[in-house]
Amino acid sequence: MAQAREVALSVLLRMEQDDSYSNLLLDAELEKAALSRRDAALATALVYGVVARRITLDYLLETASGRPVQKMQPVLRAILRLGAYQLCYLDKIPARAAVNEAVQLAKKRHLGHASGFVNGVLRGLDRKRGALPFPSEEADVLRAWEVRYSCPRALIALWRQAYGPERTREILEQLNAVPPLAVRVNTLRTTPDALRAELAEAGIEAAPDASVPDALLLSHSADLRTLPAFTEGCFFVQDIASQMACAALDPQPGETVYDLCAAPGGKSFTLALHMRGQGMVRAFDLHAHRVRLIEEGAGWLGLSGIVQASVRDATGGEPLPPADRVLCDVPCSGLGVIRRKPEIRYKNPKIFDGLPDLQYHILCDGAANLKPGGVLVYSTCALNPAENEAVVRRFLDGHAGFEPVPFPSAPAGNATLFPQADGTDGFFIAKLLRRS
Numbered sequence: 456m457a458q459a460r461e462v463a464l465s466v467l468l469r470m471e472q473d474d475s476y477s478n479l480l481l482d483a484e485l486e487k488a489a490l491s492r493r494d495a496a497l498a499t500a501l502v503y504g505v506v507a508r509r510i511t512l513d514y515l516l517e518t519a520s521g522r523p524v525q526k527m528q529p530v531l532r533a534i535l536r537l538g539a540y541q542l543c544y545l546d547k548i549p550a551r552a553a554v555n556e557a558v559q560l561a562k563k564r565h566l567g568h569a570s571g572f573v574n575g576v577l578r579g580l581d582r583k584r585g586a587l588p589f590p591s592e593e594a595d596v597l598r599a600w601e602v603r604y605s606c607p608r609a610l611i612a613l614w615r616q617a618y619g620p621e622r623t624r625e626i627l628e629q630l631n632a633v634p635p636l637a638v639r640v641n642t643l644r645t646t647p648d649a650l651r652a653e654l655a656e657a658g659i660e661a662a663p664d665a666s667v668p669d670a671l672l673l674s675h676s677a678d679l680r681t682l683p684a685f686t687e688g689c690f691f692v693q694d695i696a697s698q699m700a701c702a703a704l705d706p707q708p709g710e711t712v713y714d715l716c717a718a719p720g721g722k723s724f725t726l727a728l729h730m731r732g733q734g735m736v737r738a739f740d741l742h743a744h745r746v747r748l749i750e751e752g753a754g755w756l757g758l759s760g761i762v763q764a765s766v767r768d769a770t771g772g773e774p775l776p777p778a779d780r781v782l783c784d785v786p787c788s789g790l791g792v793i794r795r796k797p798e799i800r801y802k803n804p805k806i807f808d809g810l811p812d813l814q815y816h817i818l819c820d821g822a823a824n825l826k827p828g829g830v831l832v833y834s835t836c837a838l839n840p841a842e843n844e845a846v847v848r849r850f851l852d853g854h855a856g857f858e859p860v861p862f863p864s865a866p867a868g869n870a871t872l873f874p875q876a877d878g879t880d881g882f883f884i885a886k887l888l889r890r891s
């Protein structure tokens with residue numbers, strides 16, 4: 456277990472230095488450390504938990520220690536956050552173990568002189584934590600929610616303005632929850648029922664989803680990669696919202712479909728399955744190393760004959776022969792998938808300012824490469840109207856030949872999916888028809 460905390464500490468420190476994603480750093484550290492399954496699970500829980508709860512943990516540590524966390528040495532700060540997270544959120548870890556392990560970590564990291572401080576702060580936090588006052592909503596609602604949900608106030612303010620206070624509170628209440636795990640059945644290799652039976656044998660309950668066929672919702676997150684059904688390419692992980700975007704495009708066998716921002720390829724694969732393996736999905740992406748991921752995935756799932764991957768810039772690529780349907784699953788802020796990538800919340804919303812223009816130009820490229828009578832779907836995993844409704848509005852204002860088309864659960868032709876209400880990732884889907 457000590458090793459799990461060391462791995463978690465290394466990941467947290469590297470995140471501060473590299474500004475890299477927690478999942479990528481964690482995967483790399485776990486591979487290096489070769490931990491037992493139990494230790495790897497603890498290291499994972501610690502990294503995601505500390506990243507997600509950082510603002511709350513810092514508030515608690517500052518209140519307990521009387522010292523500003525930001526002024527502490529990064530390694531000391533990370534050790535205290537790890538200890539505080541275990542004390543406040545991991546009931547299965549005894550308080551004494553959480554404190555002692557933090558002291559040992561400090562010694563190993565040559566902070567022997569601070570081990571008394573670590574011990575004192577964490578013991579104090581453990582004693583007082585039920586009684587520490589949280590900021591009150593009456594005095595400053597943004598600060599109160601910032602501390603309670605560990606979400607920067609700029610993002611809370613953005614959501615309050617976009618969706619109102621009630622919906623914002625609901626979004627925040629989901630922010631630190633475990634996200635659902637959904638898979639798409641590879642119906643060219645198996646059936647939902649056969650896959651359910653195979654998963655059940657491995658101790659994983661799977662239920663069909665009400666909104667999309669050939670999707671299964673798994674009861675708990677297991678290491679799916681070791682299952683024969685996985686290695687044989689009988690399914691892949693894909694959130695229900697992504698599957699709904701593919702269902703909205705509704706591609707038919709024999710058609711030509713473009714997926715303009717396709718890597719790592721999940722939606723291209725689902726589109727190919729909708730088409731029962733007949734026709735062509737051209738899967739483009741700007742980055743060659745990401746195009747390789749599409750090729751690998753298509754090979755694994757037996758879809759190489761229908762999914763053709765290549766590098767192309769959707770903001771300035773060469774014109775293509777017009778397609779029957781085009782998907783623009785554009786690069787976005789990711790503000791709908793914070794449950795999966797907890798650090799997204801700490802990005803300054805200003806860095807998203809350039810996205811709507813990029814997204815608009817990709818949507819225009821989709822329109823330019825679509826046949827008259829063809830269907831265009833625009834999607835993001837952003838909960839941010841500037842990247843969603845506003846982009847589609849701007850597009851429709853300048854493209855008289857296009858009109859919104861209803862699809863299930865979206866009578867006006869577009870839908871924002873919310874984790875709390877829809878049980879999916881936060882997501883936006885708009886469906887448009889090219890009349891002429």
Ligand SMILES: C[S@@+](CC[C@H](N)C(=O)[O-])C[C@H]1O[C@@H](n2cnc3c(N)ncnc32)[C@H](O)[C@@H]1O
Nearest residue numbers: 716717718719720721722740741768769784786
């Ligand atoms: C939201 S991700 C796509 C996810 C993918 N559709 C899936 O379901 O697996 C957005 C993708 O857009 C790509 N991208 C960014 N700018 C692009 C551009 N100008 N042209 C084409 N692709 C671009 C990124 O490399 C990234 O892979």
